[in-house]
Amino acid sequence: MHINEKDIDENIKWAEINKDVLKSMENPRPAYWVAIGLCLAMLSVAVVAEIYQYQTGMGVTNLNNPHMWDLYIATFIFWIGMSHSGTLLSAILHIIHADWRKPIYRFAEAMTTFSLMTAGLFPMIHLGRVWNMYWVIPYVTDRGIWPNFRSPLVWDAFAITTYLTSSALFLFIGMIPDLAICRDNAKGWRKKLYTVLSMGWRGDDRQWRNFRKTYMLMACFLIPLAVSVHSIVSSDFAMSIMPGWHVTSFPPYFVAGALYSGCAAIITLFILLRYFFYFEKYMTIAIMEKICKLTFAIAMVWTYLNLIEFASIWYGHDMVSKELLISKFTGPYSFWFWLMLFCGSVVPFMLAFKKYRCHMPTMFVVSLVLNLGMWLERWMIVTPTLSLSYHPFQWDVMWPSVVQWGIVFGSFGWFGLLFLTFVKIFPSVSMYEVKEMVYHRKREAGSAASEEGSAAPVKNEEGNKATPSGSGTPGLEGA
Amino acid sequence: MSKCRIMGLFSDFEEAFCAISDIKEGKLSGVSIDDVTLKSPIEHPEIEEVLGERSAPVPYFTLAGAIFGITFGFTFLSSAQANFLVQPQGGKPVVPLPSNIVLTYEMMILFAVLFTVTSLMVCGRFMTKRSSLYSEKVCIDQIGVIVEMDEADLESTKELFKKHKVLEIREEVKQ
Numbered sequence: 001m002h003i004n005e006k007d008i009d010e011n012i013k014w015a016e017i018n019k020d021v022l023k024s025m026e027n028p029r030p031a032y033w034v035a036i037g038l039c040l041a042m043l044s045v046a047v048v049a050e051i052y053q054y055q056t057g058m059g060v061t062n063l064n065n066p067h068m069w070d071l072y073i074a075t076f077i078f079w080i081g082m083s084h085s086g087t088l089l090s091a092i093l094h095i096i097h098a099d100w101r102k103p104i105y106r107f108a109e110a111m112t113t114f115s116l117m118t119a120g121l122f123p124m125i126h127l128g129r130v131w132n133m134y135w136v137i138p139y140v141t142d143r144g145i146w147p148n149f150r151s152p153l154v155w156d157a158f159a160i161t162t163y164l165t166s167s168a169l170f171l172f173i174g175m176i177p178d179l180a181i182c183r184d185n186a187k188g189w190r191k192k193l194y195t196v197l198s199m200g201w202r203g204d205d206r207q208w209r210n211f212r213k214t215y216m217l218m219a220c221f222l223i224p225l226a227v228s229v230h231s232i233v234s235s236d237f238a239m240s241i242m243p244g245w246h247v248t249s250f251p252p253y254f255v256a257g258a259l260y261s262g263c264a265a266i267i268t269l270f271i272l273l274r275y276f277f278y279f280e281k282y283m284t285i286a287i288m289e290k291i292c293k294l295t296f297a298i299a300m301v302w303t304y305l306n307l308i309e310f311a312s313i314w315y316g317h318d319m320v321s322k323e324l325l326i327s328k329f330t331g332p333y334s335f336w337f338w339l340m341l342f343c344g345s346v347v348p349f350m351l352a353f354k355k356y357r358c359h360m361p362t363m364f365v366v367s368l369v370l371n372l373g374m375w376l377e378r379w380m381i382v383t384p385t386l387s388l389s390y391h392p393f394q395w396d397v398m399w400p401s402v403v404q405w406g407i408v409f410g411s412f413g414w415f416g417l418l419f420l421t422f423v424k425i426f427p428s429v430s431m432y433e434v435k436e437m438v439y440h441r442k443r444e445a446g447s448a449a450s451e452e453g454s455a456a457p458v459k460n461e462e463g464n465k466a467t468p469s470g471s472g473t474p475g476l477e478g479a
Numbered sequence: 480m481s482k483c484r485i486m487g488l489f490s491d492f493e494e495a496f497c498a499i500s501d502i503k504e505g506k507l508s509g510v511s512i513d514d515v516t517l518k519s520p521i522e523h524p525e526i527e528e529v530l531g532e533r534s535a536p537v538p539y540f541t542l543a544g545a546i547f548g549i550t551f552g553f554t555f556l557s558s559a560q561a562n563f564l565v566q567p568q569g570g571k572p573v574v575p576l577p578s579n580i581v582l583t584y585e586m587m588i589l590f591a592v593l594f595t596v597t598s599l600m601v602c603g604r605f606m607t608k609r610s611s612l613y614s615e616k617v618c619i620d621q622i623g624v625i626v627e628m629d630e631a632d633l634e635s636t637k638e639l640f641k642k643h644k645v646l647e648i649r650e651e652v653k654q
Contacts, residue, residue: 013620014622015617015619015620016518018618018619018620035517067550104548136521138559144562144563146559146560146562146563147558148580149556149559149575149578149579150571150578154582155581155585158582158585158586159585161589162585162586162588162589163590165592165593166588166589166592169593169596170592170594175597177618180618181618181619184615184618185615195600199600199606200604200605200606200607200608200609202518202609202617203518203618203623204516204518204625205516205517205518205519205522205526205530205533206516206533206602206604207523207525207603207604208519208522208526208604209535210535210537210598210599210603211522211599211603212535213523213535213537214537214595214596214598214599217537217538217541217591217595218590218592218596219594221541221591221592222592224588225585227589228581228584228585232581241629257609258498278606314486325536347608371571394560401608431631432520432521435520435521436522437520439521440524449609453562474644476484
């Protein structure tokens with residue numbers, strides 16, 4: 001199998017980048033429409049389940065004392081977690097100038113926004129009385145009633161709202177120069193949409209200067225924000241005194257798990273977009289390899305945090321927590337617990353082998369298995385603790401009802417539909433950043449060639465003479 | 480004398496920068512580097528070496544936003560808590576610092592981000608009407624150099640652009 005070792009071919013013309021990305025918004029492969037249909041079918045399952053739950057009451061979910069939380073909360077944490085890798089990794093890689101992020105960060109940031117929008121549905125669905133959801137928002141009333149600001153659940157509302165707002169703005173701001181390109185090439189309703197959204201982008205030095213500073217500053221704020229959001233979500237559990245939840249390492253454990261599931265989702269979406277939109281030139285195997293290595297490293301961190309959690313409980317010798325740990329390995333939920341460990345800690349070893357990392361179908365399946373493991377992790381955090389609490393009268397094994405499964409299943413359709421609609425309307429590869437990447441790569445190649453002392457002109461892939469370092473603008477030969 | 484603006488479109492940064500360097504060196508009388516605007520599909524990493532330091536006051540807005548977020552966040556929470564007389568506190572402080580720090584932190588980031596984005600719109604002069612000198616090509620692969628000058632200097636500026644292999648010259652259409 002031929003593997004292109006370069007992150008990107010630096011001989012791509014700038015005009016070609018525009019053309020390829022704009023074309024992707026018009027003519028995806030038929031598989032794209034199949035995916036849309038699949039998502040719609042999945043979403044309809046959730047809509048039916050939610051209508052049934054709304055009409056009948058929360059009893060149809062099997063939620064009852066002591067199992068007041070189950071799949072809805074587990075899936076809420078899962079979607080919050082998945083949102084982390086997009087913006088967080090994009091911001092970190094931007095700050096450290098890792099330019100291989102450039103072809104993939106746009107869809108990863110979109111993934112963040114849509115994951116958060118999906119996650120935000122679950123507290124409402126879980127609440128049952130969806131019409132009272134606004135009670136969590138602090139607003140002035142004549143009764144002087146405010147939410148309990150000491151509760152981590154209210155912190156959640158603040159943190160997630162802040163994260164959603166900031167991530168959506170980060171995505172939007174990063175897209176403005178590309179929206180101007182779309183504006184210049186579109187017709188009809190698209191032209192009107194892009195004209196409004198590009199907000200008069202002209203590409204002058206004043207705009208670029210302020211744009212760069214804005215983007216960097218936002219990236220600097222988003223990193224601590226992303227870490228704080230998942231730490232706060234972990235506080236929903238860690239600040240209680242329940243066995244299995246009152247664990248000091250929960251915030252880093254949640255953040256590692258969030259990064260892990262987000263990276264796995266990036267792999268899945270990378271492969272899908274690469275196929276749907278013929279993005280082989282931009283979403284290269286070399287970039288895929290880098291994401292896979294990153295995912296493997298995070299998987300090992302997650303595994304380590306799991307192990308120290310088990311060790312802390314074992315050597316801490318709190319009998320109730322220890323009993324719960326033993327129950328996780330041998331009790332009624334043991335199959336799912338072992339499956340979680342297998343999917344989350346064993347399967348990622350496939351990412352250590354180049355042979356698998358470079359094989360897209362294998363990576364697609366592996367990424368789905370990793371995310372299954374991460375979803376199971378959230379379920380195994382929530383449910384076993386509630387089944388084996390301090391008092392024997394609270395001991396109860398509960399399995400979620402079809403209604404819960406239906407809504408959880410449908411949430412993937414909802415996310416998929418939002419995401420696929422986004423990538424059809426907006427450029428999923430950042431055109432201007434890929435141009436920058438090509439520009440810098442070519443300059444670096446030119447500098448390296450001149451450092452070697454070669455006075456001869458550098459030859460490009462077609463064997464044509466290319467300009468030596470420092471002369472001309474790379475990527476513009478076709479202009 | 481009336482002012483006019485022209486834009487030269489160049490095929491690469493090198494030619495555009497050479498033209499700007501000539502202006503910087505005073506080869507065009509009556510035109511200074513401050514009268515030059517560069518339009519490009521990407522931001523050139525060494526743009527400041529060519530155009531000189533130009534202001535971008537976004538970080539000041541960010542700082543103002545962060546300070547506002549801290550002040551507003553903490554004041555809002557503590558005043559809400561101080562007015563929330565329905566819930567008995569049970570000996571706990573009316574304004575609890577540890578939990579308020581978490582929420583104040585979130586407000587700091589939220590307002591810092593909102594102020595930053597607002598400052599981009601203001602400082603980058605977004606949402607203003609594009610002049611007739613805008614070319615779609617600067618969003619594809621060409622570099623535009625816009626010069627504002629007296630009408631008397633128009634021809635000499637065009638000559639300078641032509642010397643540096645300009646692809647196209649556009650003059651601003653007076654509305």
